[in-house]
Amino acid sequence: MPDPVVPNASVPEPSVRTPPILAFGDRQYTRSQLDALTSGMATVLEERGVRAGDRVALMSSNRPEFVVALHAIWRLGAAVVLLSTAWKRAEVDHALALTRPSHAVGDHPVLADAMPMLELDQPVTPGRRTFDAPDPASDALFVFSSGTTGMPKAVRHTHGAFATAVAHWRTALALSSSDRMQIMTPPSHILGLLNIATALDVGAWIRLHPRFDVDTMLRHVESDRITVEMAVAPIALALAAHPRLEDYDLSSLRYVMWCATPVTRSVADRVTARVGVNWVTAYGASELPVITCNVLRGARLDTVGRAVPGVRIRIADLATGAPVPVGDDGEIQVLSPTAMAGYLPDDATADAFDDGWYRTGDVGHLDADGWLRITDRTKEMIKVRGFQVAPAEIEAVLHGHPAVADCAVFGVPDAISGEVIVAAVSRCAAVESDELIELVADRLASYKRPSRVAFVEEIPRLPSGKVLRRVLRERVMVSAKTGGL
Structure with missing residues (x-):
């Protein structure tokens, strides 16, 4: 039997023939090492009673052990309930009552106080097991999206739908095994999770960071030769305000993707003028992870791009729900195989769809060429x-x-x-x-x-x-x- 490996301990340097695909601090992991740890973690969870169809709460910082636990849960055909490490006890209790997970894994004391939890720092013996593929129609993932009337709702995604979302994101980013990324967004958020899952799926190299720090980000763009960078508005603003931005070599970047909030054009242009990086926009939601993406070269930053292949968009009149003419504002509605299977509580699901079309609650318009512009939000969120x-x-x-x-x-x-x-x-x-x-x-x-x-x-x-x-x-x-x- 192989020697036990502590996931958060140093990992032997990979050979030249098996390059690493994941980094965290000084640690590096090859695909084989991650697979072995995932297999070992799956065995531990199985011994604790996790079976296909179960729900497992996961509350973890952004670290390799999160990736191992996530894939171990999926290998067993179970669903992961992602809890934010920013949450307090009342929020965690609400999420647990809503989703009723039978088991828990993590590194956070709030979850450990709420229910028995497998600690991510516990040693795991690497394994070499094969697993049956999960039923595509079975639950894979619960993330949380607040409604306007109370505590967060659980957004339910199936294995098949999330795999399709990963494929859509891979295509939108034109991501390949030669790309290199770093992830600073929380893994409990749909964007952070999607970035991790997509990068690993395509074989791109990724570095995980426990939190955002602009100097750390810039330093690793330079030293790791990052090719695709993810940014939300605070990250973009930190770049624009950095007094020594020009001191860093950012020439490896193909583009910086601005997600989660509309682009502040003046901020993006200021960064481009200083260091020449290209910006790209995209649009998605917890309920439907990938809706649109801009062109990767010469992006039109006044829009969120066009619908990705496999996704359809329509604009509905806010009062009647009828289609509106091209260029007119209305509610943005989306038809996609990546749409959520529904909410918990179940009674919240009906209002989210109109004959299969997901109602985003965002207001915008499409032009004649299919470019989408978001102008407002109907929901009070x-x-x-x-x-x-x-x-x-x-x-x-x-x-x-x-x-x-x-x-x-x-x-x-x-x-x-x-x-x-x-x-x-x-x-x-x-x-x-x-x-x-x-x-x-x-x-x-x-x-x-x-x-x-x-x-x-x-x-x-x-x-x-x-x-x-x-x-x-x-x-x-x-x-x-x-x-x-």
Whole structure:
């Protein structure tokens, strides 16, 4: 029997004939080493009772052990429930109650406190097993996407649909085994997961980082000769503001992909002017990972590109649902084999589709050549750095404070994060904004923390009780210019 290998320990240097495909710090892994560790992890999970069709919670930082655990769960034909390491106990408890996983794997104390968890630092004996391919129609993945009425919903993807999403992303990126990438986005987010899965599927080399740091990113673009870089708005802004950007050799980059939020053209152009890198845009969602991608050379940054092969887009009238003429705004709807199988809770699924077409909730238009432009969002969701935040989730926390008479939460545009969170609060007793912001920070993930509390006399509502968020948003944006609310 081979000697046990501790996944987070140093791994023997791979031979010239078997080059590494994954790096993390000083560690390097070949495909064979990852397969052996995956086989060993699958055996451990199997001995703990994991079977095909089971659900396994996975709460892990961005590290090789995440990749091993993810593929081990899939090799057994089970589904992985991806939990964000930014979540607090209430959020984790909600996700577990919704998905009801039978087992857990991870490196996070919140999950370990919530249910018995296999620690990722536990030694794993490499194995050499073969596994039956999972049923394409069976569940592979649960990620989380907040709704407008409460805590996050679980988005359910099948093995077949996610494999197709990987194929779509590989084609969109024109990714090959000669490419080199680094991943800094959280693996629990659909973008980070898709990047990891696609790179490994095609045999590209990837480096994982536990967190984003702009100097680390630039240093490794240079030293690792990265060819494809992924960026969300904060990363792009950090590049544009870097005082020594020109000191780094970024000539290996084919392009930088701007994902999760609309491109801030001035930021992209500033980086290009300084170091000559090309930008590309793409569009997707937790419910449908790959919708459009721009051309890889000479991208039109005022659009999110065209539908990738295998995906169809239509624009529907916001009032009637009927198709609109070319160039007119309406709800963006998508028909694709990569669409989610549904939500948990199940009753949330019906409103997400119209005769098989996924309703994105985004507003935009197609031109005569099929270029898609996004102009607004019909849903009340707040999108912060690519993460979807439900206003009602934050409102529930604020309503628990004795000084809060009423409140409403909404997003306002922000060049760095796409949107930032603002809480409008009417008070029935004295309280300062910092106290309310810290209350949310103590209860929810850091990206759900309001950037501002605006105190108002009353929260405007319709007779039905529905908050007029658009009215509040307009008041806040005007007040930012005039200095008052």
